[in-house]
Amino acid sequence: MTDLAALKRDLDGIPMEDNPVLVKQKSRDFFWYSPVLKRRLDHVTGDLVVSPRDRDEVIRVVRACFAHGVPITPRGAGTGNYGQAMPLSGGVVLNLAEMNKVVEIRPGVVVAEAGAIMEKIDQETRAQSGQELRLHPSTYRTATIGGFVAGGSGGIGSIRWGGLRDLGNVIRVEVVTCEAEPRVLQLTGADVAKVVHAYGTNGIVTAVEMPLAPAYDWVDAVVAFDDFLAAAAFADALGNQDGILLKNLAVIAAPLPYDYFLRHRRFLRRDQSTVLVMVAPFAVEAFAAFTRRFKAADVVYRSDLATEEERKGLPPVYELAWNHTTLRGLRVDPSITYLQVLYPFPHQLERVAAVTKLFGDEVPGHLEFVRFDGKITCFGLPVVRYTSEERLEEIMRLHDAEGCPIFNPHRYTLEEGGMKQTDAVQLAFKREADPNGLLNPGKMIAWEDPDYDFGAEKLYLFPGLERTE
Amino acid sequence: MTDLAALKRDLDGIPMEDNPVLVKQKSRDFFWYSPVLKRRLDHVTGDLVVSPRDRDEVIRVVRACFAHGVPITPRGAGTGNYGQAMPLSGGVVLNLAEMNKVVEIRPGVVVAEAGAIMEKIDQETRAQSGQELRLHPSTYRTATIGGFVAGGSGGIGSIRWGGLRDLGNVIRVEVVTCEAEPRVLQLTGADVAKVVHAYGTNGIVTAVEMPLAPAYDWVDAVVAFDDFLAAAAFADALGNQDGILLKNLAVIAAPLPYDYFLRHRRFLRRDQSTVLVMVAPFAVEAFAAFTRRFKAADVVYRSDLATEEERKGLPPVYELAWNHTTLRGLRVDPSITYLQVLYPFPHQLERVAAVTKLFGDEVPGHLEFVRFDGKITCFGLPVVRYTSEERLEEIMRLHDAEGCPIFNPHRYTLEEGGMKQTDAVQLAFKREADPNGLLNPGKMIAWEDPDYDFGAEKLYLFPGLERTE
Numbered sequence: 001m002t003d004l005a006a007l008k009r010d011l012d013g014i015p016m017e018d019n020p021v022l023v024k025q026k027s028r029d030f031f032w033y034s035p036v037l038k039r040r041l042d043h044v045t046g047d048l049v050v051s052p053r054d055r056d057e058v059i060r061v062v063r064a065c066f067a068h069g070v071p072i073t074p075r076g077a078g079t080g081n082y083g084q085a086m087p088l089s090g091g092v093v094l095n096l097a098e099m100n101k102v103v104e105i106r107p108g109v110v111v112a113e114a115g116a117i118m119e120k121i122d123q124e125t126r127a128q129s130g131q132e133l134r135l136h137p138s139t140y141r142t143a144t145i146g147g148f149v150a151g152g153s154g155g156i157g158s159i160r161w162g163g164l165r166d167l168g169n170v171i172r173v174e175v176v177t178c179e180a181e182p183r184v185l186q187l188t189g190a191d192v193a194k195v196v197h198a199y200g201t202n203g204i205v206t207a208v209e210m211p212l213a214p215a216y217d218w219v220d221a222v223v224a225f226d227d228f229l230a231a232a233a234f235a236d237a238l239g240n241q242d243g244i245l246l247k248n249l250a251v252i253a254a255p256l257p258y259d260y261f262l263r264h265r266r267f268l269r270r271d272q273s274t275v276l277v278m279v280a281p282f283a284v285e286a287f288a289a290f291t292r293r294f295k296a297a298d299v300v301y302r303s304d305l306a307t308e309e310e311r312k313g314l315p316p317v318y319e320l321a322w323n324h325t326t327l328r329g330l331r332v333d334p335s336i337t338y339l340q341v342l343y344p345f346p347h348q349l350e351r352v353a354a355v356t357k358l359f360g361d362e363v364p365g366h367l368e369f370v371r372f373d374g375k376i377t378c379f380g381l382p383v384v385r386y387t388s389e390e391r392l393e394e395i396m397r398l399h400d401a402e403g404c405p406i407f408n409p410h411r412y413t414l415e416e417g418g419m420k421q422t423d424a425v426q427l428a429f430k431r432e433a434d435p436n437g438l439l440n441p442g443k444m445i446a447w448e449d450p451d452y453d454f455g456a457e458k459l460y461l462f463p464g465l466e467r468t469e
Numbered sequence: 470m471t472d473l474a475a476l477k478r479d480l481d482g483i484p485m486e487d488n489p490v491l492v493k494q495k496s497r498d499f500f501w502y503s504p505v506l507k508r509r510l511d512h513v514t515g516d517l518v519v520s521p522r523d524r525d526e527v528i529r530v531v532r533a534c535f536a537h538g539v540p541i542t543p544r545g546a547g548t549g550n551y552g553q554a555m556p557l558s559g560g561v562v563l564n565l566a567e568m569n570k571v572v573e574i575r576p577g578v579v580v581a582e583a584g585a586i587m588e589k590i591d592q593e594t595r596a597q598s599g600q601e602l603r604l605h606p607s608t609y610r611t612a613t614i615g616g617f618v619a620g621g622s623g624g625i626g627s628i629r630w631g632g633l634r635d636l637g638n639v640i641r642v643e644v645v646t647c648e649a650e651p652r653v654l655q656l657t658g659a660d661v662a663k664v665v666h667a668y669g670t671n672g673i674v675t676a677v678e679m680p681l682a683p684a685y686d687w688v689d690a691v692v693a694f695d696d697f698l699a700a701a702a703f704a705d706a707l708g709n710q711d712g713i714l715l716k717n718l719a720v721i722a723a724p725l726p727y728d729y730f731l732r733h734r735r736f737l738r739r740d741q742s743t744v745l746v747m748v749a750p751f752a753v754e755a756f757a758a759f760t761r762r763f764k765a766a767d768v769v770y771r772s773d774l775a776t777e778e779e780r781k782g783l784p785p786v787y788e789l790a791w792n793h794t795t796l797r798g799l800r801v802d803p804s805i806t807y808l809q810v811l812y813p814f815p816h817q818l819e820r821v822a823a824v825t826k827l828f829g830d831e832v833p834g835h836l837e838f839v840r841f842d843g844k845i846t847c848f849g850l851p852v853v854r855y856t857s858e859e860r861l862e863e864i865m866r867l868h869d870a871e872g873c874p875i876f877n878p879h880r881y882t883l884e885e886g887g888m889k890q891t892d893a894v895q896l897a898f899k900r901e902a903d904p905n906g907l908l909n910p911g912k913m914i915a916w917e918d919p920d921y922d923f924g925a926e927k928l929y930l931f932p933g934l935e936r937t938e
Contacts, residue, residue, distance in 0.1 A: 064605045073907030102840075105684060106685065107599060107683070107684075107686075107687055107750075107751075108714075108749055108750070108751040109751045128575060130599070131683070159713055161711055162712050163711075163713025163760075165709045166712030166713075167710055167712050167713055167755040167758055167759050168710065168712030168713040168714065168752045168755035168756075169711075169712035171751055171754065171755070184867075188754045189755060189757060190758035190759075191758075209753055213748075214576070214577065214600075214682070214683045215576075216576055216577055217576075235753055240842055240843025241635060241636055241637065241843070241844065241845070242630055242631025242632075242635045242638075242840040242841075242842075242843060243630055243635030243636050243637030243638035243680075244633055244636055244637040245577075245637065245680070270864030279847070280680075281577070282576075282577040282578045282640055282680055283637045283680070285640065285641075285657045285658045286636040286637035286640070286658060287637075288658060289636055289657075289659035289660075289803075290636050290659075290907070292659075305676070309487070343683070346815070371711040372711075373709055373711075374708065374709025374710070374711060374844075374845050375709070375843070375844060376843050401715060
């Protein structure tokens, strides 16, 4: 850090924090889900947290940082899991949480500032027009929309809409470039892919325009099975029911539901695997009719049938799903960790069966059914009973060998995480938007290493931008 | 007909019509799409049209007909294509068009009387809550909701929601049974399948509860290709884009668009095949970005970019699709007819290529992309340049031999049409709801023929009701 005092003077009037304890707090996310990242990133901290209140203040911050050569790491609520918003080279942590206004709501569309919390956005869109966001992470109540777009991939709603990778799930992103004279870009169409899930490495997301879906009073259901694979088969079939509107569809292998979902424990036996469902209220009869076809299915909980007494203190099922499954597990057993797996269509159930057989209780299954390239299949967020980094690597290699690609959540770079493919187009955009490489340094290998080969034959969740059919 | 005069006395006060010309008009549908049905059904007429104004009047009509042993054929707007509502044994044509009230609208749900016209329902649900029906036929502006449920299968919206065959796409059906003392049944869950697409053979549909989707100002787009199979591949890929909200996705082979879509002709060359798209306004940028990946795609029309002058007189694209393609064809060339084909996933594009190669311009292709059992695939409604019934039968056999099941639109029975599988459950329900077989006689073979074997290994669009996984 060259001259922190001079930078602060340039930012006079913009809220700042330099108390090292508080700065370190704002320099972290949920990286500690991974024992590997915990070891590597625990020391990371910025030098200064700056909290602009509008886009003009963002531009002032960027201009000053550019002049002083100070790195900028943009940050929402810090709910990422791979150190997305951790300032590897120190400098300014750009806290966008104060930019939290919902700017516009119209049929199918909301425009919000980057720091708006997703649950808050939905409260406004619900009240005004009976609409809600298509997609949100399990950290709905704390995560910001900008953080989700810049560092997330999908979650609740992906059973219906796919993920952020899909055209149409982000309509527009407003970004501020990191240049002597910062520009404001409005990216639409295929161009949004330049900054979606790019961790803010090539532009500071200041506002987003997102598609909305109708808001319903989703019914939570928990369906228990004695057999994990039977639960998976049920979920797969349910996900393929075109007329039954779902918002989430997860399968958690025994004994995780009983061991980790403490408030739901009273509905469960320890040897039961569960299917967690969010279903539209007007689809509940159809869901029940479908479920009755499966003799092994035991509907142990339905929020629309539960008494007030039963519902009391229960988290919504979306807070049992996705990374909240892992979070609840870590609270009970801090020694566990997790993986991110794709079980590719059309062999998802066979692949799940194969890895279940291979690892048993060392890697208890957690499936999240989603639409992926138009088909219903599942991601896995299996729990790993962690012993060593070597064994973790081996477990990942074995998944790959079984035809189940891993998106490695134990890496903090875009490319090694396997979610974001960089290519010449992506890199050219970074050169244009961040010529001095000040934005979230250390996260994009292709930038740091001019010889980086991005032609590798690997499945990326967000493929490169050079596409023609 | 035993005693028409006595029946009329019993129905005193309920609107009736016995002028033979008018009765014959109300005894017909679009059966003449088929030269086969035209020959077989052209003479069909009822004896009396009765137009009850509420459910109590329906019950009075049924009670009287039951007492006199008079057949009852329920009817909506007569927009079916297989003689669904044609009174093969004469008797009463029960015209439900006067029962056309929208009873209730709430989030995700509308309740309407059977005779409500679908466009009218949407006008009310749009005005009140920004919602619209998930599914409608291309005869949206004239068809009734009860007729759609009792005689239809899907259509506009099926790319998103599948068809009426799918659990959840009909929430509840109210039916009046045909007994000495008629009962009113409320069928929900899996039970709706007893009467959906059963042509009113086992209960008179008096009201329905249907799921709603958000209403948008859908953008019409026409994308032209020099090659029909390239158009099909584009549409298949577009249908698999999870984030791009579509309402319809059809492909029409050259030279049909130029020859039949007279008002759109000015946008087209005769050798161009077209993809017809209804896309949400907020998804247009994503749709355009996706389309740009296909070098062969030529967007010749977009309603959101067209001038008022260009839009003038153009029908909406949903009136170029589904059975409106055939209708427009018949207006230009009355000698054509059509088929109904399924190209099963995952080989839909190969199957389309195979039949295209086999028949060439004798059977120009018309594909309607839909969700079917959770996957995107396509139905076909190909035009057939008709020469003889024998050749038509042969064309159907050849489709079957290529792995493309036919739902024969040249048959008026449920079973031969191939849409509705009857089984013991279905038959038991008919015995209960229509013990004397007075409802729409002649349409259910299993009823007429006690030795009918419904175990046949054939694909039915609406499978039988004895299902357990």
